[in-house]
Structure formats: structure tokens, C-alpha cells
Amino acid sequence: MSVRLIRRKIVNAVMLALTGLCTLITASTLLVILGYLVFNGASSIDWNFFTRLPLSPGETGGGMANAIVGSFQILFLAAALGIPLGVAAGIYLAEFSPNSVFSFFVRYTADLLNGVPSIVVGIVAWSVVVVPMKRFSALSGGLALAMMLIPITVRTTEQFLKDVPVSMREGALALGASRWRAVATVVVPAASAGILTGVILGVARIAGETAPLLFTALNNQFWAKGWREPIASLPVMIYTHAISPYEDWHRQAWAAGLVLLALVLFANIAARFILSRGTHAQRG
Amino acid sequence: MSAAPESRVRSAIPAQTLPQAVDGGQADSRPIKLKATGIDFFYGAFQALHDVSIDFFENRITALIGPSGCGKSTFIRNLNRINETIRGARCEGEILLDGENIRDIDVTQLRRRVGMVFQRPNPFPKSIFDNVAYGVKVNGLARGKRAIEEKVENSLRRAALWDEVNDKLHKSAYALSGGQQQRLCIARALAVDPHVLLLDEPCSALDPIATGKIEDLLFTLKDQCTMVIVTHNMQQAARVSDYTGFFLLGKLIEFNKTGVIFRTPAQKETEDYITGRFG
Numbered sequence: 001m002s003v004r005l006i007r008r009k010i011v012n013a014v015m016l017a018l019t020g021l022c023t024l025i026t027a028s029t030l031l032v033i034l035g036y037l038v039f040n041g042a043s044s045i046d047w048n049f050f051t052r053l054p055l056s057p058g059e060t061g062g063g064m065a066n067a068i069v070g071s072f073q074i075l076f077l078a079a080a081l082g083i084p085l086g087v088a089a090g091i092y093l094a095e096f097s098p099n100s101v102f103s104f105f106v107r108y109t110a111d112l113l114n115g116v117p118s119i120v121v122g123i124v125a126w127s128v129v130v131v132p133m134k135r136f137s138a139l140s141g142g143l144a145l146a147m148m149l150i151p152i153t154v155r156t157t158e159q160f161l162k163d164v165p166v167s168m169r170e171g172a173l174a175l176g177a178s179r180w181r182a183v184a185t186v187v188v189p190a191a192s193a194g195i196l197t198g199v200i201l202g203v204a205r206i207a208g209e210t211a212p213l214l215f216t217a218l219n220n221q222f223w224a225k226g227w228r229e230p231i232a233s234l235p236v237m238i239y240t241h242a243i244s245p246y247e248d249w250h251r252q253a254w255a256a257g258l259v260l261l262a263l264v265l266f267a268n269i270a271a272r273f274i275l276s277r278g279t280h281a282q283r284g
Numbered sequence: 285m286s287a288a289p290e291s292r293v294r295s296a297i298p299a300q301t302l303p304q305a306v307d308g309g310q311a312d313s314r315p316i317k318l319k320a321t322g323i324d325f326f327y328g329a330f331q332a333l334h335d336v337s338i339d340f341f342e343n344r345i346t347a348l349i350g351p352s353g354c355g356k357s358t359f360i361r362n363l364n365r366i367n368e369t370i371r372g373a374r375c376e377g378e379i380l381l382d383g384e385n386i387r388d389i390d391v392t393q394l395r396r397r398v399g400m401v402f403q404r405p406n407p408f409p410k411s412i413f414d415n416v417a418y419g420v421k422v423n424g425l426a427r428g429k430r431a432i433e434e435k436v437e438n439s440l441r442r443a444a445l446w447d448e449v450n451d452k453l454h455k456s457a458y459a460l461s462g463g464q465q466q467r468l469c470i471a472r473a474l475a476v477d478p479h480v481l482l483l484d485e486p487c488s489a490l491d492p493i494a495t496g497k498i499e500d501l502l503f504t505l506k507d508q509c510t511m512v513i514v515t516h517n518m519q520q521a522a523r524v525s526d527y528t529g530f531f532l533l534g535k536l537i538e539f540n541k542t543g544v545i546f547r548t549p550a551q552k553e554t555e556d557y558i559t560g561r562f563g
Contacts, residue, residue, distance in 0.1 A: 099371060165406070167402055167404060167406035168406060168408065169369070170366055170369065170400075170402065170406070171402065171406040171407075171408065171469070171472075172408070172418070172422075173366060173369060173395065174364060174366055174395055174399065174400040174402075174473070175395065175396070175399070175418060175419035175422060175423075175472065175473070175476060176392045176393070176395045176396035176419060176422055176423045176476060177392065177418075177419075177422045178392055181422055185418070185422075186408050186418075189408075189409065189410070190408070190409045
């Protein structure tokens, strides 16, 4: 064997090992986080955690029922505002005006908005909603998260619509459908699995956001009495419990982290499942 | 060159199998259904068609042949104005449907009257039933469940597909074979009762047996509508069509009865093409 060939074999082996190692590190990060959360938090998860309100420091027991429900309330609000807006804008960009200057501007704005630090989104929501209303509220929290959800939804919707073959649109138009009818009854349904997946992933992403909620939804040790009240959420609850000096609260924070991560993981798995079924159906 | 299936009666080119009714260059006894005059077509700055004029006679099949990129598909895509959906596309000249300028007809109405079947089967991601019912519903051609069901069955029968799918109407259209999907697309187009049916290389993605079925189907549909078929398969043009137009580099080189084109073409280019000297 020539020296050159030996060198090539060695380089090949080293590079393979290096990339393999990096892959392993990447994958194990998630496992380490998960393991850490389970190790520190699993013991605090019990029935009370899901059904009871937080207790004052010093008292043991209590739970985060209000934060779990509160998180869902804020996410519901964000989704109700962000998804219709984002999907509609995505449809416009992909189907009705893909090449206009206006669309270019919107697309660019969406990408920039996607990169705005979440704390800045929080400040904006605070000054636009909290200050005029003179109160922290679930409403302002939902609005802040909606601002983060919209650009994600716009871009994923647009992308999945663009992946629908042109022949599908032409097929509908050639049968005498108007453009809107073709989009609504053929193109969007053809991309629905993808759009739904994108939306779920977007919601999962904002579910863990803390910064936009810190000075909008604030926090609440009790049940919120309405959308105009401050409301508890898992991320903020984790934050306040983790920086507290109480051992018992720390354990609760770990448990809340574990629950939040489980919810996000579940959403991701659901999204993948929907996407794989959607594409499967198209292949027949 | 692909061989035609042997079992088929109307096989390849030999002159004696050409339609007997067509000889001589006289005008057809049928009225002109669709009349294109002086069509120039541009993709942006590129001119894809140069001054193309063709008369399509009612209840006749007209084949457009020519090498890839000669503009034959581009041409028929103007007949139902589907080319308008392409950005930067521009069509000049006049196209009359029953004497009426197609630009003056509402585009959705035009496309109901001038149906189209595409190169690759493009069923919607819906059930077989919903695919066929789509145009019926969009155009409001039948009201009520029963009426729509009748329309769907009727269309599938006309496309010779009913016997193969009547027990799985509510299954996904993607479960069908390529040839069945293409006949489904024909059924879908027929469901809105078009007067003209444009077929853009409808068999190019199909095997010879599926191709044979589609060709047989075209014969049975002849008395129901006027058809224009783009094909790069010359045997197919010879088998199915009454008239043939030969395109080359965006120009209509020759147009005549199919028998004339294949037996005594007037132009050197046509002869070279049909004898396989190029293309």
C-alpha cells in the first residue's frame, strides 16, 4: 500500500470520528438536559403539582396548577391572534403576490421580527398594552407571544405553500376555479399537514419564552380572574422560583421545567407525526 | 422510437391505417370551433411563438406535433388562458371561441368551456369522488348530493374509469395507478361539460397500455367535444387525429389533414421530422 493511500485512509477515519463525536455531543445535550430535569424535578411532581396553587415559602406541598393553566391561556390567546394573521399573510405572500415590492418588504420584516430579541418584544408589548391599560394582564402576555408567533407562521406557511406543485394550481384553475377558490380548496389543503406542523412547532417555541411575559403577564400566585388580570405561566414561575432563596421552591422550579419540556417535546412529536402522515397520504 | 402495443388495431404509421375520411386539403364540413389568428407569445423578452394561426374544427381531433421546446404546449396553454398565470407571459393575436374573443369571456367561464388535461396526472389530494366533483361544485353545475353523484358517475363512465373505481370512490386519488390517475383527470375535466378539451402530452408519463386506453377514450369522446392534443409521439398523432399541425422553433410550419401531413407533407422540415431525420 502506498503512503498516499494510507494517508487517505487515516484522514478518512479521523474525519469520520470527528463528525461522529460532534453528532454525539449534539444529541447528548438534550439527554443531559432531560436527565438533569428528571433527576432534580421528578421527585416534586405529584398530583398536587398539577392541582394545587403555589404556597408561601416555608409551607411544603402546593403546586403550579395556575401556572400550567395560565400558560395554556396565554398560548391560546397568542395562537388565536397569531395563527390566523400569520397563515393569511403567508397565503398572500405565496399565492397572490409572490414577487411584488410589498411582499419583499413583508418577507424581510418577518425575518427581522423573527430575530428581534424576545425581551425587546416584551418591552414593546409593555409600552403598547400595559402602560395604556395601567395594569399587567394575560392579554398583554398573549399579545407579546403573538408578535413572536406571527413571523414564524408567515414564513412556514409560505414555504409549505410554495412546495405545492404548480400543476395542482393549474389543475384547479383549468376547471374554472377562481384564484381564491383554487387556493382555498386545493392548494392550502394540499399544504395543510405542513402548515399545521409549522404552527405547532411555532407554538411550542413560544411556550418556553419567559422574557416577553416578565413585564406583560407578570405572575400570579393565585388563579387569574380574567384576561385583564396578571396571570401565572410556567416559564415565569420557573424564573421566580429559581431565583428565590427557598430550597422547596427550587425543587418546584425543576419540576415546572420538566413539565414544560415534556409539553414542548410532546408538541414536537405530534408535529412530526402529522407531517409524516400528511406526506404519506400524498404518496398514496 | 417506442413501439405501439401489438394488440391494438390502430397501430403505427403505415399509410393504409390512417383515417380514410381525411384526404385532400379542403376545408372541413364541420364549423370552426376555435380560431387562433396571428398568435405571438412572449416569456418576458423571449418570443416563444411567432404568428401562429390555426382553425380547430368542431368534433375533430387536432394533433400538434414537433420537437421539444417548439412551442406546441405554449400554444395550447393560450387557448384556455392558463398561460396568464405565468409571470411575465404575454400573448398577442386573437383567439375566437364560437366566434367570441376569449379575452372578452370571463376567465372562469372560458376554462369551464375549454377544459385541459396536463402532461403529468395532477389529481388533487382528495378522494376520487371529490376530484371529479370539484369542477361541478366550483361552477355550480349540479345542486344537491344526488345530482352531484350522478354527474360524477356519468363523468367516470365517459372516461372509462367507472368500472375500476366504483367500489373505492372515497379512497384517495393517489391510490390509483398513473394511467388511472390520468383518466381521472380526464373525467374531472369532462365533468364540467367542456366544449373543447385540450390535452397537453397526456400520455407522456404513461406506459403503452395506459396510453392505448387513453387513445381509445379520445375516439369515444369525439362526438362530445372538440379536442386538441399536443404530443411528441408521431404514431399517436397519426392514430388519433383528424388534423395535424407541425411546430418548429415557435412557428407553425404546416397544418393539414393528418393523412396529408403524414403521407405528402408540403414542407421539407415536416418531412424531415416525420421521417425521423431530426427531433
